[in-house]
Amino acid sequence: MAKDHGPTGESPDIHEFFGKDPVEADRAFFGRKTYSDRRGFLKGTGLATMAAMLGANIPFHRNMPGGLIPAAFASEDVLVGKDGLTLLNDRPVNAETPPHLLDDAITPTARHFIRNNGIPPENVDAGTWTLTIDGLVDNPMTYSIADLKSKFEVVTTALAIECGGNGRAFFNPPAKGNQWTYGAVACSEWTGVRLKDVLNAGGVKSNVVYTAHVGADTHLSGDPDKLPISRGVPIAKAMTDNILIAFAQNGGNLHPNNGAPLRLVVPGWPGSCSQKWLKRIYLRDVVHDGPKMTGKAYRRPNRRVEPGEKVETEDFVIIERMPVKSLITNPMNGATGGRSVEVRGHAWSGDRTVSVVDISYDFGATWMKAELDAPVNDGAWQNFRANVELPQAGYYEIWARATDSAGVMQPHAIDWNPKGYLNNTMHRVALRVS
Ligand SMILES: Nc1nc2c(c(=O)[nH]1)N[C@H]1C(S)=C(S)[C@@H](COP(=O)(O)O)O[C@H]1N2
Numbered sequence: 001m002a003k004d005h006g007p008t009g010e011s012p013d014i015h016e017f018f019g020k021d022p023v024e025a026d027r028a029f030f031g032r033k034t035y036s037d038r039r040g041f042l043k044g045t046g047l048a049t050m051a052a053m054l055g056a057n058i059p060f061h062r063n064m065p066g067g068l069i070p071a072a073f074a075s076e077d078v079l080v081g082k083d084g085l086t087l088l089n090d091r092p093v094n095a096e097t098p099p100h101l102l103d104d105a106i107t108p109t110a111r112h113f114i115r116n117n118g119i120p121p122e123n124v125d126a127g128t129w130t131l132t133i134d135g136l137v138d139n140p141m142t143y144s145i146a147d148l149k150s151k152f153e154v155v156t157t158a159l160a161i162e163c164g165g166n167g168r169a170f171f172n173p174p175a176k177g178n179q180w181t182y183g184a185v186a187c188s189e190w191t192g193v194r195l196k197d198v199l200n201a202g203g204v205k206s207n208v209v210y211t212a213h214v215g216a217d218t219h220l221s222g223d224p225d226k227l228p229i230s231r232g233v234p235i236a237k238a239m240t241d242n243i244l245i246a247f248a249q250n251g252g253n254l255h256p257n258n259g260a261p262l263r264l265v266v267p268g269w270p271g272s273c274s275q276k277w278l279k280r281i282y283l284r285d286v287v288h289d290g291p292k293m294t295g296k297a298y299r300r301p302n303r304r305v306e307p308g309e310k311v312e313t314e315d316f317v318i319i320e321r322m323p324v325k326s327l328i329t330n331p332m333n334g335a336t337g338g339r340s341v342e343v344r345g346h347a348w349s350g351d352r353t354v355s356v357v358d359i360s361y362d363f364g365a366t367w368m369k370a371e372l373d374a375p376v377n378d379g380a381w382q383n384f385r386a387n388v389e390l391p392q393a394g395y396y397e398i399w400a401r402a403t404d405s406a407g408v409m410q411p412h413a414i415d416w417n418p419k420g421y422l423n424n425t426m427h428r429v430a431l432r433v434s
């Protein structure tokens with residue numbers, strides 16, 4: 001990237017500039033007074049500087065939406081420490097993992113997807129980080145990470161996190177939001193303490209209904225009084241065994257974009273419940289109404305709707321468990337190979353287990369049972385494999401479908417909803433036998 005001067009004459013790097021002071025960066029480049037002012041456009045010094053940084057004029061600069069960072073700059077620097085992820089958006093950072101890179105039983109930290117709603121905190125120090133538990137508890141407490149480790153049982157478990165919007169890219173009519181295809185899912189090994197132990201130590205009052213989670217990230221507007229996201233779960237869910245307050249990922253530090261140094265991991269429910277950069281959990285006697293809990297965010301219609309149907313906000317309900325789903329991680333979509341193929345992948349169903357994974361290579365006319373492992377622990381995804389012998393050279397599709405412990409099978413077609421959540425249609429990969 002060109003190390004030129006930004007509009008203030010002191011910012012050599014556009015990400016640094018937007019990262020430090022997004023409002024000022026927008027004003028300088030786009031002439032916008034507030035982040036929500038979408039009419040701003042590049043002009044004057046902002047335009048000249050942007051053009052200098054790009055090394056070219058921008059003929060259609062008047063069409064550039066305010067705040068847009070040119071794709072020419074949307075480079076790997078926001079994906080430091082990640083391996084092979086596809087960047088969907090760089091402000092905030094959203095990146096998914098191609099399915100074939102999710103082949104491991106335990107997802108390496110470098111391949112765990114990133115879903116940010118705001119700007120992560122910078123220069124975090126695990127040594128001074130604190131977590132406050134308050135609201136409707138008998139004894140409000142503030143813990144350091146060392147306190148958590150010494151006061152509570154430390155456990156290591158494999159826990160699957162899937163974004164509620166994973167698969168959104170396939171909705172028709174399309175749904176606004178990050179166009180996740182398959183890779184907003186991962187199953188790292190997390191080390192931490194149980195949420196329920198920490199809540200119990202605080203003494204949960206009898207009128208508690210919901211948890212409320214607060215992280216240290218900043219709202220995109222830069223407004224310190226606004227949270228980018230604050231979600232919660234019903235207290236009964238919070239008291240289950242497999243929810244962790246995690247301080248290690250795969251035996252090492254959490255990746256800075258995955259919530260370092262402390263995060264919640266709520267397996268089986270929308271990833272948004274798993275607050276990153278966790279600073280505070282407060283208990284409430286009402287359903288939590290923080291940012292991204294209300295309206296249409298992480299909510300779905302309370303009934304089946306037709307594709308494109310308009311749904312009133314009051315007809316939306318909070319998404320709880322994620323539905324039964326599977327992902328083929330081998331072969332890679334579009335691969336060419338011989339007639340013998342080991343099909344591999346993972347399957348999961350929030351708060352349930354998967355009982356069967358079926359594989360088809362003849363467009364669903366016949367199905368064979370894959371070998372399916374039990375979850376390594378409650379909350380982990382399950383690995384499957386099947387040896388497939390393809391009859392002759394040609395084009396094939398490998399399809400996988402999971403059925404869960406309640407007998408629910410993945411559908412062929414999307415159950416459409418306005419915000420594009422919960423797409424659990426069967427995964428298909430193309431394969432050519434030469
Ligand atoms: N503080 C904070 N926590 C957050 C988010 C966020 O933007 N800020 N995004 C949530 C969403 S929508 C998802 S899907 C998961 C993704 O976790 P990951 O980025 O570690 O993969 O984090 C959740 N926790």
Ligand SMILES: [Mo]
Pocket residue numbers: 115162163164165270271272
């Ligand atoms: Mo998400």
